[in-house]
Every structure is written in C-alpha cells, then in structure tokens.
Amino acid sequence: MNDIASAATAAAEAALSRRPEPKQERAQRTRTLVLAAAAELFASKGFPATSITDIAQQVGLTKGAVYFHFKNKEDMAIAVVEANYLLWPTLLDEVRAEGLDPLQTLRELLDRTAHTFHTNVIVRATSRLQAERTLIGSQLPQPYVGWIEILTTLLAEARGAGQVRRDMTPEALARVIVAAFYGMQHISDVLHGQADLMERWAEVREVIFSSLAP
Numbered sequence: 001m002n003d004i005a006s007a008a009t010a011a012a013e014a015a016l017s018r019r020p021e022p023k024q025e026r027a028q029r030t031r032t033l034v035l036a037a038a039a040e041l042f043a044s045k046g047f048p049a050t051s052i053t054d055i056a057q058q059v060g061l062t063k064g065a066v067y068f069h070f071k072n073k074e075d076m077a078i079a080v081v082e083a084n085y086l087l088w089p090t091l092l093d094e095v096r097a098e099g100l101d102p103l104q105t106l107r108e109l110l111d112r113t114a115h116t117f118h119t120n121v122i123v124r125a126t127s128r129l130q131a132e133r134t135l136i137g138s139q140l141p142q143p144y145v146g147w148i149e150i151l152t153t154l155l156a157e158a159r160g161a162g163q164v165r166r167d168m169t170p171e172a173l174a175r176v177i178v179a180a181f182y183g184m185q186h187i188s189d190v191l192h193g194q195a196d197l198m199e200r201w202a203e204v205r206e207v208i209f210s211s212l213a214p
C-alpha cells in the first residue's frame with residue numbers, strides 16, 4: 001500500500017477509535033500528502049511552472065502549512081526524487097522473495113518497474129524532475145547509476161547461472177537495459193503521457209531478453 005493510502009487509512013482508524021491522532025503521525029501524514037501534491041504538479045506542469053501556492057491549493061493547505069514541512073520548492077523536488085529511489089530496493093526484495101531464477105528475477109523486476117512508472121506519481125514526477133535537473137537550483141540525487149548497479153548484480157547472477165551471454169560484461173549489459181528503459185518511458189511520456197508504456201515496455205523487453213541469451 002503506498003504512503004498516501006497508508007496515511008488515509010491511519011486517519012480513518014484514528015477517527016474510528018476516537019483517539020486524537022498523535023501529533024507526529026498527523027505531521028507525517030500531512031507531509032506525505034504535500035509531497036504527493038507536489039509530485040502531481042511536478043509531473044503535469046513541470047518544476048519551473050509549479051509554485052508553492054499551486055501545491056498548497058492542490059493539497060488544501062495554507063502556504064505556511066506547506067512551509068512547515070519543506071523549506072522551499074527545491075526541497076520538495078529532492079524529497080520526491082529521494083522517495084522515488086527508495087522504492088526500487090524494496091521492489092527488488094519483494095521480487096527476490098519469490099525465489100525465481102536470476103533471469104526470471106530480472107524480468108519480473110523490470111515488469112513491475114514498468115508498472116510502477118505507469119502508476120506511481122512519485123516515479124512519474126522523478127522522470128520529469130531529472131529531465132529538468134539543470135533548471136532546479138539544488139542538486140538532485142544522481143539518476144541512472146542506482147539502476148545500473150541493481151541490474152549489474154542481477155545480470156552477474158544470471159551469467160553465473162549460464163542464462164546470459166558471456167561476450168559482454170554485466171555492467172555493459174546493465175547500461176544498455178537502463179538506456180533502453182529510460183528511452184522507452186521518456187518517449188511514451190512525451191508522446192502519450194505514458195498511456196502506452198506497458199505496451200512499449202513489452203516490445204523493448206522482447207528485444208532485450210532475446211539479445212541476452214548465451
């Protein structure tokens with residue numbers, strides 16, 4: 001369950017139990033809702049065109065309440081991107097727990113990643129924020145390198161299991177997959193607002209996995 005749904009559930013449970021929601025929980029819930037509102041606007045309007053006023057109106061708070069949680073718009077952009085990169089190691093743990101072979105693990109992870117790009121506003125916002133990174137005063141977390149590392153590890157495991165070609169290194173193959181995935185999601189976003197992302201991913205996946213074979 002994502003943070004927004006969790007926050008809403010906590011609020012409903014608090015109301016039902018008629019106990020005042022602890023201050024810290026309420027503050028965390030509000031911060032999550034502000035971040036989701038910022039992500040919606042960063043994804044749809046872009047960072048430069050989004051104001052703190054827009055974000056406050058989107059979430060139904062005063063500007064002061066928003067500034068309680070974030071010192072400025074750049075701080076929000078960093079928080080959105082950081083929340084994005086926290087998703088992937090958790091997703092990898094979930095897929096590994098399924099006990100698939102290394103190549104199946106790689107494929108399942110990428111399928112679920114594509115679905116997350118298609119459905120998660122924090123992820124969609126991060127793609128656009130990273131594309132606009134030179135327009136954002138503060139330093140966003142570096143893109144792509146985390147994914148190259150995750151995929152290198154999985155490809156090395158698949159190579160060790162005889163599932164992947166040995167004439168290219170896992171690092172090189174990981175860079176190719178990240179480049180292909182990045183390009184796929186970017187083109188889908190620019191042309192169709194990511195509406196066709198899963199179909200475009202299926203095409204890229206077909207070419208990638210047939211080219212990985214030993």
Ligand SMILES: CCC[C@@H]1OCC(CO)=C1C(=O)O
Pocket residue numbers: 126127130131142143144145146147178179181182185
């Ligand atoms: C999984 C491909 C890489 C991924 O695609 C869009 C994007 C956003 O910057 C990415 C990243 O790693 O930061």
